[in-house]
Amino acid sequence: MMDRRNSFAPRRDPFPAMGHGYAANPGNRMGRGSAEPDGGRFLALEPEDFDGDAVPIADPPAPEPRGAERGEEENPAGGMSCGGGPLEGYPLAMVYGPDQAWRELYEEEEALTNGTLFRELNFPFCPGCRKSGR
Amino acid sequence: MNEREILLRKIQTCNFVLQETALYLDSHPYCRQALRYYARHRRMREELVEQYESKYGQLTVYGGNAAGSWHWVTEPFPWEV
Incomplete structure (x- = not known):
């Protein structure tokens, strides 16, 4: 067995642009290894999986220290106040939704009591029930 | 609700729908129906505010004064009604 440090083998990195192998980080909060939706396509290979011919490469850079480690205060709502949060490390996304139309208006007084002018946007917070509020 | 409270409630309602x-108009700036609705309720609000201030004094410091004194401080504040 070669010296573990010097035989660090390349891993399949799902997000190579991020600069460090995400799959190589077993301690991350999302428990990513077991929750991989496509059945472990990004499963990390350990150095032992490679024979002695593996080209020695440098260790991956240490991950950035989290805010709390830098002495910053943790946001009680989760994540750091300037971004991040439990999905930190995943690529950013573009979100799409249908275009709202000018229709199904409430009468004025009813709008005020419902907190919206638009019936389509009335989603009362009602855990466990199916009431639509329409 | 007294007449003053009713007027305030109507103004509040107008403010809300405006x-x-x-x-909505921020994302649909050319929607004619919404523009018409906005214009109609803005006029309605103007009339209600005029009616309120002529009877009970200023609704905001920018509002019209009924005359005689600075009603913003001599009358109850709108949130005290």
Whole structure:
């Protein structure tokens, strides 16, 4: 067995642009290894999986220290106040939704009591029930 | 509810639907129906505010003064009604 440090083998990195192998980080909060939706396509290979011919490469850079480690205060709502949060490390996304139309208006007084002018946007917070509020 | 409270409630309602319409117009700036709705309720609000201030004094410091004194401080504040 070669010296573990010097035989660090390349891993399949799902997000190579991020600069460090995400799959190589077993301690991350999302428990990513077991929750991989496509059945472990990004499963990390350990150095032992490679024979002695593996080209020695440098260790991956240490991950950035989290805010709390830098002495910053943790946001009680989760994540750091300037971004991040439990999905930190995943690529950013573009979100799409249908275009709202000018229709199904409430009468004025009813709008005020419902907190919206638009019936389509009335989603009362009602855990466990199916009431639509329409 | 007394007459003053009813008037205030109507103004509050107008403010709310105007705000809702403004948010809609932010993403649909050429929607004619929304523009008409906005214009109609803005006029309605103007009339209600005029009616309120002529009877009970200023609704905001920018409002019209009924005359005689600075009603903003001599009359109850709108949120005290």
